[in-house]
Amino acid sequence: MKRTLLALAAGLALALAAGPAAAQQKLYVYTSMKESLIGELRSAFAKKHPEVKMDYQSAGAGKLMAKIAAERESGKILADVLWTSEVPDFYQLKAQGMLLPYTPREIKSLVNPLPEYDGSFTAVRLGTLGIAYNTRLVKSPPASWQDLQKPAFKGAFGVANPALSGTAYMSVSLLTKAFGWEFFEKLRANGAKMGKGSGQVVDDTASGDLVASLAVDYITLDKIGKGATLALAYPPEMLVIPSPVAIFKATPNAEAAKKFVDFVLSKEGQTIIAHEGTLPVRSDVTVPAQYKLPAVDDAMKRAIKIDYVKLMAEKEASVKKFTEIMQKK
Amino acid sequence: MSAAAPRFGTAQVLFGLAVGILVIFVAVPVLLIFFNAFWVNGAFNVADVLKVLRQKDTYEALLNSLVLASGVTVTGTIVGTFFAWLVTRTDLPFKGAMKVLFLVPFMLPSFIGALAWKMLLSPRSGYINRFFQEVLGFDGPVFDIYTYGGIIGVETMYLFPFVFIQVCGALERMDPTLEESARISGADLFTITRRITIPLVLPSILSGALLIMLYSMAHFGTVAVLGIEAGIYNIPTLIYEKIHQSAGSFDSIRTGTVLATVLVVTAAFILWLQNRVLSRGRYQIIAGKSFRPTELKLRGLRYPLLAFCLAYIAFTIVLPTVTIFLVGGLKTYGLPLAAENFTWGNYRHILFEWQLTRDAIWNSITLGLAAALITMFAGVIISYVIVKMKVRGKGILEFLGMLPFSVPGSVIALGVILAWSGKFGVNLYNTVWIILVAYIARYMAFSLKANSAALEQVHDSLVEAARASGATMWQALRDVVVPLVRPGMLAAFFLIFLPALRELTVSVLLYGPTSRTIGVAIYTLNEDGETVYSAALAGIALVIIVTGEVVIKRFFKTASGS
Numbered sequence: 064m065k066r067t068l069l070a071l072a073a074g075l076a077l078a079l080a081a082g083p084a085a086a087q088q089k090l091y092v093y094t095s096m097k098e099s100l101i102g103e104l105r106s107a108f109a110k111k112h113p114e115v116k117m118d119y120q121s122a123g124a125g126k127l128m129a130k131i132a133a134e135r136e137s138g139k140i141l142a143d144v145l146w147t148s149e150v151p152d153f154y155q156l157k158a159q160g161m162l163l164p165y166t167p168r169e170i171k172s173l174v175n176p177l178p179e180y181d182g183s184f185t186a187v188r189l190g191t192l193g194i195a196y197n198t199r200l201v202k203s204p205p206a207s208w209q210d211l212q213k214p215a216f217k218g219a220f221g222v223a224n225p226a227l228s229g230t231a232y233m234s235v236s237l238l239t240k241a242f243g244w245e246f247f248e249k250l251r252a253n254g255a256k257m258g259k260g261s262g263q264v265v266d267d268t269a270s271g272d273l274v275a276s277l278a279v280d281y282i283t284l285d286k287i288g289k290g291a292t293l294a295l296a297y298p299p300e301m302l303v304i305p306s307p308v309a310i311f312k313a314t315p316n317a318e319a320a321k322k323f324v325d326f327v328l329s330k331e332g333q334t335i336i337a338h339e340g341t342l343p344v345r346s347d348v349t350v351p352a353q354y355k356l357p358a359v360d361d362a363m364k365r366a367i368k369i370d371y372v373k374l375m376a377e378k379e380a381s382v383k384k385f386t387e388i389m390q391k392k
Numbered sequence: 393m394s395a396a397a398p399r400f401g402t403a404q405v406l407f408g409l410a411v412g413i414l415v416i417f418v419a420v421p422v423l424l425i426f427f428n429a430f431w432v433n434g435a436f437n438v439a440d441v442l443k444v445l446r447q448k449d450t451y452e453a454l455l456n457s458l459v460l461a462s463g464v465t466v467t468g469t470i471v472g473t474f475f476a477w478l479v480t481r482t483d484l485p486f487k488g489a490m491k492v493l494f495l496v497p498f499m500l501p502s503f504i505g506a507l508a509w510k511m512l513l514s515p516r517s518g519y520i521n522r523f524f525q526e527v528l529g530f531d532g533p534v535f536d537i538y539t540y541g542g543i544i545g546v547e548t549m550y551l552f553p554f555v556f557i558q559v560c561g562a563l564e565r566m567d568p569t570l571e572e573s574a575r576i577s578g579a580d581l582f583t584i585t586r587r588i589t590i591p592l593v594l595p596s597i598l599s600g601a602l603l604i605m606l607y608s609m610a611h612f613g614t615v616a617v618l619g620i621e622a623g624i625y626n627i628p629t630l631i632y633e634k635i636h637q638s639a640g641s642f643d644s645i646r647t648g649t650v651l652a653t654v655l656v657v658t659a660a661f662i663l664w665l666q667n668r669v670l671s672r673g674r675y676q677i678i679a680g681k682s683f684r685p686t687e688l689k690l691r692g693l694r695y696p697l698l699a700f701c702l703a704y705i706a707f708t709i710v711l712p713t714v715t716i717f718l719v720g721g722l723k724t725y726g727l728p729l730a731a732e733n734f735t736w737g738n739y740r741h742i743l744f745e746w747q748l749t750r751d752a753i754w755n756s757i758t759l760g761l762a763a764a765l766i767t768m769f770a771g772v773i774i775s776y777v778i779v780k781m782k783v784r785g786k787g788i789l790e791f792l793g794m795l796p797f798s799v800p801g802s803v804i805a806l807g808v809i810l811a812w813s814g815k816f817g818v819n820l821y822n823t824v825w826i827i828l829v830a831y832i833a834r835y836m837a838f839s840l841k842a843n844s845a846a847l848e849q850v851h852d853s854l855v856e857a858a859r860a861s862g863a864t865m866w867q868a869l870r871d872v873v874v875p876l877v878r879p880g881m882l883a884a885f886f887l888i889f890l891p892a893l894r895e896l897t898v899s900v901l902l903y904g905p906t907s908r909t910i911g912v913a914i915y916t917l918n919e920d921g922e923t924v925y926s927a928a929l930a931g932i933a934l935v936i937i938v939t940g941e942v943v944i945k946r947f948f949k950t951a952s953g954s
């Protein structure tokens with residue numbers, strides 16, 4: 064009986080594990096992109112490069128960097144490629160000599176939002192953050208960042224935890240640069256809350272736990288596509304955050320990593336990215352009109368500018384300051 | 393014992409193995425925790441430990457752990473004792489069935505329960521709160537699950553069986569003549585309850601209560617799901633936060649080890665207390681069943697109380713389970729529960745398309761099987777040495793064997809990180825092997841308990857007879873002992889396999905990109921805002937767990953029947 068049981072379990076397990084056949088090249092990507100985006104890219108990449116077995120870990124940028132730091136301690140970084148939205152991390156890794164410079168094949172077709180470009184990392188998309196609001200609960204869309212201090216958002220505006228989420232960290236930096244810390248102090252006075260990850264605040268807005276949140280474009284649009292009663296509003300000062308991709312110098316899979324970088328920057332890869340509802344870095348790819356995203360030029364013009372290299376040194380202090388403000392009673 | 397070669401036989405090999413397994417898997421990780429907590433830059437250092445403990449987030453977490461665990465212990469004990477009394481000492485209808493039903497909460501992993509309650513009772517969007525506001529016209533949310541009360545309530549729902557089982561057992565075993573004689577001597581029911589019943593059952597109540605306390609103290613899932621956003625951390629969630637979010641720096645690992653030390657000391661204290669309670673309370677209450685205990689006539693309350701019990705089960709088991717399955721079928725979180733919003737897509741995606749969840753299911757099943765098999769065999773060897781062999785140094789072994797009982801999951805995980813991430817030549821970090829090593833340490837206690845209970849029933853004379861008839865030690869073990877303890881070994885196997893399937897506290901600290909377990913996948917999906925996928929996977933996990941339980945119950949019934 065015990066044997067039958069074991070055989071049963073083993074059989075079930077085997078059935079579940081029967082995946083694609085072994086490939087020669089391996090590739091591991093650490094990314095903060097959510098399943099809806101990276102999952103699509105993975106399938107398309109697998110079709111185009113069947114010789115590479117690509118896998119990924121999707122988690123907030125803060126968590127991934129913690130993982131990488133721990134892996135460095137233990138002597139081996141599992142990731143071959145890093146792709147998040149926390150731009151200062153990339154300048155830091157570059158300064159530490161951890162990255163393998165690689166100029167993508169189609170560099171000429173790309174828009175580059177990153178200063179001091181030397182191929183160590185290349186922007187793959189221009190993430191935008193707006194205000195996602197639940198249309199059941201908010202009738203007049205917010206037109207400016209200051210609108211969030213109005214009673215309509217009392218006690219129920221959410222920002223993801225900048226220690227976990229790269230987009231949240233960058234947004235906090237950009238908004239404090241534009242409006243000072245008092246912007247968040249006023250939000251907190253209106254009962255704003257700090258949530259967990261960037262996806263979770265959007266889900267909580269969809270459920271109505273929050274009436275609105277600081278939200279990443281494609282995460283919100285994915286949920287709208289599935290029927291969530293959400294809408295995305297962009298105040299005039301825009302939060303545009305490039306998401307760079309980089310290859311680790313220590314990788315034994317550099318060839319596969321280069322293929323991946325070229326793929327996500329190719330017309331095909333960029334089209335997938337645009338169709339998920341986020342801005343591409345190629346001018347020959349456009350975002351479907353139904354998403355109502357601003358055009359790349361317009362977004363870049365409206366974007367709050369910031370010095371990434373300077374940000375590098377400030378992270379710990381500003382996360383701490385933000386946490387203090389948001390936990391004030 | 394001479395060291396001559398011919399005397400170095402099976403006994404010595406067994407002893408060596410037993411010590412080796414316990415030292416490598418259990419003692420080393422725990423010692424490394426203490427070492428890292430108290431040893432800074434090559435010197436013993438208590439001042440630093442005190443400094444860590446004086447930090448606001450640390451002592452708040454300690455306090456929260458205590459408050460939450462005490463709260464759950466009190467409510468869980470009341471609920472557990474009440475229901476146990478109801479199903480054993482009253483004339484409640486369908487008592488047998490109700491008794492089985494009250495054990496069902498054990499099957500439901502409490503962090504899945506917490507997820508469900510979040511969906512039902514979160515202040516603005518919880519389905520129950522919305523019902524109160526939209527249908528009954530309340531002004532604001534009626535319940536808030538993100539509070540101490542909410543966490544205590546949810547943990548109580550899934551932990552009270554610890555007390556329930558113990559008290560049921562005691563009440564059933566109790567010699568009814570004691571109560572009878574009191575009654576004959578003219579005592580009324582109140583006096584009998586106060587002077588006879590409660591004192592007799594008290595040790596069982598206390599020991600169940602301490603089990604709840606031990607579990608709740610070291611419990612990760614519920615607090616992680618319901619507490620973190622409201623700023624309520626307990627020790628395990630703070631350890632998780634330190635390890636995962638503060639970039640694995642030595643400072644955060646040290647804070648983790650200090651917290652872990654506190655947890656171990658508290659757990660050891662609780663166990664010590666439990667031992668004292670049990671040893672003092674060893675009344676001779678099992679004295680042959682001459683009479684059936686008198687049942688209290690509930691009279692007019694019979695059916696109302698039955699309805700209450702059924703409502704309790706419906707509210708704590710059926711409602712959350714149904715919620716999990718329904719939300720798992722929604723196209724996206726937040727949609728009303730209406731037919732047009734449901735899809736099979738999430739379940740299909742999780743089972744057949746998504747690498748992450750398929751990995752998780754595969755990992756949990758294989759890890760569970762491997763941990764159960766290895767721990768089962770190791771447990772037999774170690775229990776044999778402890779229970780049966782007369783070897784010098786057995787005292788150390790007994791102490792080592794006790795260790796896993798008092799070491800909470802997050803502590804084992806932290807110790808395993810310290811021991812197996814390359815500092816001592818073996819690097820298992822980021823692989824499933826590190827989780828396996830931790831599971832072995834964590835579940836060794838279960839195996840030792842089941843196996844030593846079985847071994848104590850095997851009389852020494854059997855082995856001696858075999859040896860006298862010329863069998864070698866090895867043959868005696870193989871042909872006499874192992875067949876006799878097989879039920880104990882099987883019990884150990886399942887006692888480990890089923891909890892390992894839904895494990896969260898340990899694996900959440902150890903998982904790497906490809907080594908997520910089911911528990912970790914459910915938890916991280918929820919954290920990442922993939923609520924519907926998280927619920928769908930939780931639903932699938934419930935199906936796997938319940939199937940496992942049912943198959944095993946069946947199996948044990950046929951095994952004991954034949």
